[in-house]
Ligand SMILES: Nc1nc2c(ncn2[C@@H]2O[C@H](COP(=O)(O)OP(=O)(O)O)[C@@H](O)[C@H]2O)c(=O)[nH]1
């Protein structure tokens with residue numbers, strides 16, 4: 001089964017090269033990087049590291065990047081699609097475990113969770129926000145998860161076809177959960193390690209953004 | 225006549241004049257023009273004959289004429305806000321689609 005790893009990237013020239021090389025060395029040949037209108041050399045770096053590179057001429061957000069990569073993978077015969085972060089926060093060592101339940105056909109979606117591992121080094125404030133998100137998923141979508149907004153997932157071809165990401169920004173993470181719930185996609189949570197470094201924290205989502213996502217979730221529910 | 229009435233008439237007349245011009249220049253759809261100028265026409269009627277609002281208010285069982293105007297204005301504003309939100313969302317989705325297609329085309333080259 002052809003495995004594609006889809007990586008949306010925005011201004012990640014410092015990390016993306018290493019991330020791509022690591023994956024290719026580990027034997028994953030189809031690494032798709034979507035450079036989302038970066039202002040730096042993300043595109044060039046990803047390409048010379050050996051990734052299949054797609055480019056958004058202007059920044060459309062992580063959700064838009066993911067959908068571009070997922071559609072590309074589907075059109076090129078992907079059997080399993082893994083979504084992965086460009087900033088080095090995910091670990092290639094978790095790949096076999098997250099792919100396995102999908103490969104064996106036990107589920108159509110395997111969702112990474114940083115709270116199923118005991119050695120999680122998530123900062124407390126981030127943890128509060130992510131746990132709050134998980135609680136909202138339970139209320140809004142009836143989906144029971146221990147983590148929210150984790151970009152590490154494995155999707156079967158079938159699930160990837162069913163899930164349609166229309167939120168361009170970070171709200172796509174809730175949208176994916178919503179789609180999984182609406183379309184009755186069978187899922188499982190798989191423990192993964194998320195590494196927090198000063199780099200990732202400085203670049204990553206802040207708590208204010210969390211409120212924005214919450215607002216969008218509410219609005220989407222009201223207008224649907 | 226109170227100065228607020230004169231002010232209302234001037235603003236409404238200007239709005240209708242502007243809409244007519246834009247419609248004539250084909251910058252405004254005829255349907256929008258009709259709705260838009262009707263709203264301002266009502267404003268002129270109310271400004272000239274404030275008593276009309278009381279008649280409408282009685283019809284709806286609302287005490288004062290001016291309250292009807294305020295209620296209606298708020299409703300129209302919410303409606304317009306909603307329309308605007310939808311339009312912006314639609315445009316956003318279209319832009320993303322376009323950007324995505326360009327990405328695939330560039331890849332094929
Ligand atoms: N395509 C795209 N990817 C983005 C954008 N912003 C962040 N990303 C990528 O999304 C991933 C996770 O983003 P990050 O900001 O680190 O979020 P966090 O890890 O949840 O705090 C990384 O691979 C980023 O490069 C964006 O605007 N567009």
Ligand SMILES: [Mg+2]
Nearest residue numbers: 087089200204
């Ligand atoms: Mg990150």
